[in-house]
Amino acid sequence: MHSAPSGASSKSRRSGSPTGGHRTGERMIPKNRLKAIRQLTEKKGRQEQHRFIVESVRAVGEAASSGWKIDAVLYVSGFGSDERKNLLLTSLLDRGASLYEVSEKELEEVSNVVTSQGIVAVAEQRDIPVDEILASKRSVPVVLATDELRDPGNLGTVIRAADWFGIRGVVLGKGSVDLYNPKVVRSTVGSLFHLPVAHGVELHAFITQARAKGYKVAAADQRGEVALDRFAPEGPLVLVIGNEAHGVSPALAKSADVRINIPKFGEAESLNATAAASIILWHLASRTRA
Numbered sequence: 001m002h003s004a005p006s007g008a009s010s011k012s013r014r015s016g017s018p019t020g021g022h023r024t025g026e027r028m029i030p031k032n033r034l035k036a037i038r039q040l041t042e043k044k045g046r047q048e049q050h051r052f053i054v055e056s057v058r059a060v061g062e063a064a065s066s067g068w069k070i071d072a073v074l075y076v077s078g079f080g081s082d083e084r085k086n087l088l089l090t091s092l093l094d095r096g097a098s099l100y101e102v103s104e105k106e107l108e109e110v111s112n113v114v115t116s117q118g119i120v121a122v123a124e125q126r127d128i129p130v131d132e133i134l135a136s137k138r139s140v141p142v143v144l145a146t147d148e149l150r151d152p153g154n155l156g157t158v159i160r161a162a163d164w165f166g167i168r169g170v171v172l173g174k175g176s177v178d179l180y181n182p183k184v185v186r187s188t189v190g191s192l193f194h195l196p197v198a199h200g201v202e203l204h205a206f207i208t209q210a211r212a213k214g215y216k217v218a219a220a221d222q223r224g225e226v227a228l229d230r231f232a233p234e235g236p237l238v239l240v241i242g243n244e245a246h247g248v249s250p251a252l253a254k255s256a257d258v259r260i261n262i263p264k265f266g267e268a269e270s271l272n273a274t275a276a277a278s279i280i281l282w283h284l285a286s287r288t289r290a
Contacts, residue, residue: 037120041182053112053120054070055182059185071097076119112182128169136196140166140168145171146176147243148249150244156187157188161274163194172199172200179197219240220240227263239277239284
C-alpha cells in the first residue's frame with residue numbers, strides 16, 4: 001500500500017514526496033517493534049540495539065539533514081497536517097525510515113518529555129574514533145575531554161557550548177553519563193548531530209595519543225597555578241573538565257601540562273561544570289581561532 005503521511009495535503013498525497021516519488025510507509029506499529037523502542041529509554045536497551053531516541057521536530061529534522069541514520073519514526077494522528085511537519089515526514093520516508101502512526105498513549109511510552117511535540121525518531125548511534133576528532137580542521141584547535149561528568153543536562157549543555165565555540169570535538173571519558181541518554185540528547189539542542197563526540201574513552205590513553213599528535217593538555221582546576229586570563233595556549237589543546245562534585249581526578253590533573261583556574265571576584269562557592277567549560281571555551285576560542 002502506497003500512502004503519504006496522515007494529514008498530508010492532497011498535492012502531497014498525489015506525489016507521495018517532495019520529489020514526486022512514492023514510498024511505502026507502515027501505518028500501524030507491531031507490538032514487538034514498540035517494545036524494542038520502549039527499551040531505548042534505558043541504557044541497557046540502547047547498548048544492545050546501538051540505537052537511541054530523538055525527540056522534537058527540530059532535533060529529528062537536524063539529525064536527518066546531518067546524515068544520521070534514522071530507522072523509525074513514530075508520530076501521532078494529525079502531526080502531518082502542518083505543511084512543514086508533513087515535509088519532514090515525507091523526507092524521512094525518502095531517507096528509508098519506517099513511519100508509524102501511533103496513539104498518544106503509545107508515544108508517551110517511548111517519550112522522555114512532559115509535553116511531546118508528537119514525534120519520536122529512532123536513530124543509529126555513531127562510534128566516532130578519537131583520531132577523527134584530533135585530526136579535525138574545525139577553526140578552533142581545541143578538544144574538550146570530560147572526566148566522569150555525570151549529569152545529563154550538564155553534559156548536553158557542554159556539548160552545545162563546544163559546538164557554539166567551534167572546537168574540534170568532545171571526548172567523553174569512561175564514567176561519564178551515557179552520550180545517548182534522552183536528556184543528554186535533548187539538552188544538546190541538535191549540537192550532537194553537528195559536532196563529533198567520542199564516548200567511553202580511557203582518558204589517560206587518549207592524552208598519550210593526543211600528545212603524540214602535538215597537543216598540549218590543560219586541566220580545569222580551581223587550585224590550578226595559572227589564572228585563565230593569563231593563559232595563552234600555543235598550538236592545539238586538550239581541555240579536561242571534571243565532574244560536578246570532585247572536579248578533575250588528581251591523576252589526570254597531575255598529568256596535565258598546565259592547570260588553569262577561573263579567577264573569582266564575588267562570593268559564590270563554585271561554578272558548575274557547564275559554566276566553567278563555557279567560560280574557558282570562550283577564552284580559548286577568542287585566542288586560538290585559525
